[in-house]
Amino acid sequence: MTSTQHTAPSTTSPAGNPIGFGRMLRKEDARFLRGQGHYLDDLVVPGMLHAAILRSPVAHARIVSIDTSQAEAHPKVRAVITGATLESLNLAWMPTLSADVQAVLATDKVRFQGQEVAMVVAEDKYSARDALELIDVEYDDLPPVVDARKALDPDAPVIRDDVEGRTDNHIFDWEAGDKARADEVFAAADVVVTQEMLYPRVHPAPMETCGTIASMDRVTGRLTVWSTNQAPHAHRTIYALVAGIPEHNIQIISPDIGGGFGNKVGIYPGYVLAVVGSILTGKPVKWVEDRGENLMSTSFARDYHMKGEIAATRDGRILGVRVDVLADHGAFNGTAQPTKFPAGFFHIFTGSYDLEAAYCKVTGVYTNKAPGGVAYACSFRITEAVYLVERMVDLLADELGADPAELRLKNLLRPEQFPYVSKTGWEYDSGDYPRALKKAMEIAGYDELRREQREKRERGELMGIGISFFTEGVGAGPRKHMDILGLGMADGCELRLHPTGKAQLRLSVQTQGQGHETTFAQIVSHELGIPPEDIDVIHGDTSNTPFGLGTYGSRSTPVSGAAAAVAAQRVRDKARVITAAALECSTDDLEWEQGRWYVKGDPSQGKTIAEVSMLAHGTLELPEGVEGHLDASVVYDPPNLTYPFGAYICVVDVDSGTGQVTVRRFIAVDDCGPRVNPMIVEGQVHGGLADGVGMALMQVIAFDEDGNCVGGSFMDYLLPTSMECPSWETGETVTPSPHHPLGLKGIGESATVGSPPAVVNAVIDALEPYGVRHADMPLTPANVWMAMQGRPMRTDLAVQ
Known part of the structure; x- marks a missing residue:
């Protein structure tokens, strides 16, 4: 196989950008370089309150008592949320991406240093932080287990004793390959080399830490959440499962994200707590972690x-x-x-x-x-x-x-x-x-x-x-083999052309700086011949994009990129039918060149995609079974x-x-x-x-x-x-x-x-x-x- 199968075209748009594949400056950089990106901590919602989280100073301890009375008496504090608060709302636990369950706030005991113990909601972020000092928690220390090799010792403390019947720290055993055949091969080998090694715990450490703003409208029952996350649609489904709010009443918006690297795939307790804070106060609640919280308590890697x-x-x-x-x-x-x-x-x-x-x-x-x-x-x-x-x-x-x-x-x-x-x-x-x-x-x-x-x-x-x-x-993917919490790993994509030939591409993946707004525009440009600058790429808003499981595992181009290509190909095929109707010829008589269909042997007789789009929205009599407009919707399940x-x-x-x-x-x-x-x-x-x-x-x-x-x-x-x-x-x-x-x-x-x-x-x-x-x-x-x-x-x- 060679690269000649997919060579980028040599034509350029009026702006000087390539039509299709090729080197061009990123479309999104204009706003970033001018300091006009829209990051979560830049957002201010009218009436917004601020939240801060009290975290455990120890790795393993029983919680004897939590006294929040002094914090609640603070003049600027609007709410103090503890595990008991969440239990009364049936929100004390939430599912993890591995179908385990995780405490939103510790109730019986803390299980790692930095675990969430309480949240304060106040009129400003400084008062919220100050009020954390007023919460008095009494801990009864337990011996911690920090070495995985000792976690399975019979006398090791049981960390997840909240699970009935659990007597050890074992989660799973999993295997792949053929053990018997491998043993045969090793027994017959001339040379066998053995080595133990550690891939230590590391952290993505994105430039922007995790955060969220939750706004619950008590009148409509609609929840709007702005958050730094890589998978908006998956988050919406999990919020619906955790909070019991109808999914169609939840809107997740991911603005510009300052890096993710996997750190922003999952839902953290701070996200759920902001929702609870908004439910309790009737006001939007904003929570943004500091760097220490990010490194200590959000998802690690390796180990x-x-x-x-x-x-x-x-x-x-x-x-x-x-x-x-x-x-x-x-x-x-x-x-x-x-x-x-x-x-x-x-x-x-x-x-x-x-x-x-x-x-x-x-x-x-x-x-x-x-x-x-x-x-x-x-x-x-x-x-x-x-x-x-x-x-x-x-x-x-x-x-x-x-x-x-x-x-x-x-x-x-x-x-x-x-x-x-x-x-x-x-x-x-x-x-x-x-x-x-x-x-x-x-x-x-x-x-x-x-x-x-x-x-x-x-x-x-x-x-x-x-x-x-x-x-x-x-x-x-494909979805038959891969899912998270029962959600199959397929991605949606919607492509819509306006009457003037400009395009909107709606994606289910979420960028964290990879250049999606440029790359996906170039994919559509490659298929339709529309200049990349005329293609608006929309992502990060569950109310304006199709369902999908988001960005991680380098799946954006292999999955959503394929969806975008297939959607563009379907639009091109529909344009061929409309062109044939306009030129009064058979679709078999048409050939494609970059950006237009034309009659074989007579290149002067043809229609550009922009011209076809106007016809699709106009008065042209279309063939039976062909609807007006020029758009396509795809759910791509990778083979x-x-x-x-x-x-x-x-x-x-x-x-x-x-x-x-x-x-x-x-x-x-x-x-x-x-x-x-x-x-x-x-x-x-x-x-x-x-x-x-x-x-x-x-x-x-x-x-x-x-x-x-x-x-x-x-x-x-x-x-x-x-x-x-x-x-x-x-x-x-x-x-x-x-x-x-x-x-x-x-x-x-x-x-x-x-x-x-x-x-x-x-x-x-x-x-x-x-x-x-x-x-x-x-x-x-x-x-x-x-x-x-x-x-x-x-x-x-x-x-x-």
Whole structure:
């Protein structure tokens, strides 16, 4: 397959933008660059009150008593809400995205530091914060469980003792693959390599924290909610289930969102509490969390203890992979992932390689940590799976004395094997994996880098070269296999053309900065020839958009992008019928060119889409069965996931005295199918690479033995800046997905999936003279220095 199937047209609009695919500036940036974005904390609703949440200072304790009398006496306080208040309204518990239940406010006990205990509603946000100090809560401390490995000990405190009959902290056991076959393959293998590793807890840390404004109209019974969320329609359904308000009386509006990365998929107690506050006071109530609340109590990601095994022949043919995972899901299982897959897509631990057998077991446990487990810039645990398999391949290369690039080239899936069904049953759609890795090696100058490394080692300098190859599974569909709380993962899309040929496209996905208003306009432009600036993309309002499950798992372009393409194709087909009626010819006599239908052999006889739209709204007598207007509505149920992939190479230098890691070069070759807007794709890749460098080298949410969160501010939770990132070197290959209408695969999370193992592999490669085989992320200077201690450096090692 080649990119020529979907080549962007060369024509441009009057504004100079491409008609269809191509590089153009983002339509939405005009308002953002002028400071005219509409973010939640900018919104002021008449009569609005402000809310603040009292959070538990301890990780595990019984609540003996809560005294709110002094807070209620505050002159500016309008309401104080406790768990008892919610119990009287039957709103004490709410469903999580994993079909667990979570306390909106703690009633019997607190189960993690930062858990919501009470909410104050006041006339201004300062008074609401001040009044929190007036609430007196007496706690009876309990021993916390912060280590997932100890959560299943028989004598471990039971965290979810609110569930009748529960006697331990076990959530689920889940497996994929063929255990018996994997055991056979491992028993016969020449080489078996085993390694335990941790993918630590990290946080999306979006620029804008979570918040909401809830306004309940007591007269009409209508609830309007403005919130920073990635899935407005799913939120509306859950509000209806929790609060008992008829769904048609709920409107969810998501304004501009300052980043989400999965953090804004779920419903947090603060959202529900704002609704309760509005019900009780009869006024709109606004709640916006601060940075500490965001880091401490909203959904985290990762926190997987993993044991990997890889089997191979002596000459380097990979035979099988076995994985045993312990997943820390916090105090409530709120992990955002499809119902049928409690461990997410850990099926893709087989990576990008042609194996004989694979088996994976995942055990989920409760701990006294914040709940959740978002699809943080990854498609439901693919990031952890790719990290594990790519570390194991490097460990195998070390065991065999093989070059890690050559070992991968020997085992990568070949183009003729696609569509390829993995040993866990997932069908990879298309790809030329060796070509992508060879291109990355060419850009990097791989042989020259290895020569440079040999010379530096002879001088006692530490230089590392790390490689990772990843396959992602994105799109979150089809609905028969994937749902959240029974809601199938299909997306709606509505396209409407006005009489003058201008268009409105209504989407069910919600942007958080990815450029949806530009990308989706270009998709419609590609199909209809309408200038992108003449296409208005509407999203983020449940009363003005069709139902869908929102944005996460890189599903926007693979699912809603497909919906938009199909809707545009249906409009084009209808325009053909109307054109034939106007020109008094058969539809078979018409041919399509960019933006118009014309008579075969006589291009002068034709109608542009704009002209057809006017005819569709006018007096032209239309054929029987053809309604007026020019529009289409689509519910797109993807037949399969799409599978973008990439090859990454990282070059690092390590200071032997301090352990400081410097990322000197990073080469990323991605294949996401045809690129609608290369500039937006590059921006997604650049951001994801920075994200991955941060996770590999500095980001971690840690806890002390008492369950105190270490990493609750940007003084402790470090994020990468331009100082820690090199100038990215990017490349591309193009293999369209055979089942997407335009061949598009998605790109939003690829770089975050592929970059951490490349960085870690590079650091471990640099530390080879010290005999270091593995070290867990984050590879901070202290952790790297500790890995080197007690190990004399050797300068006589050959570089593979």
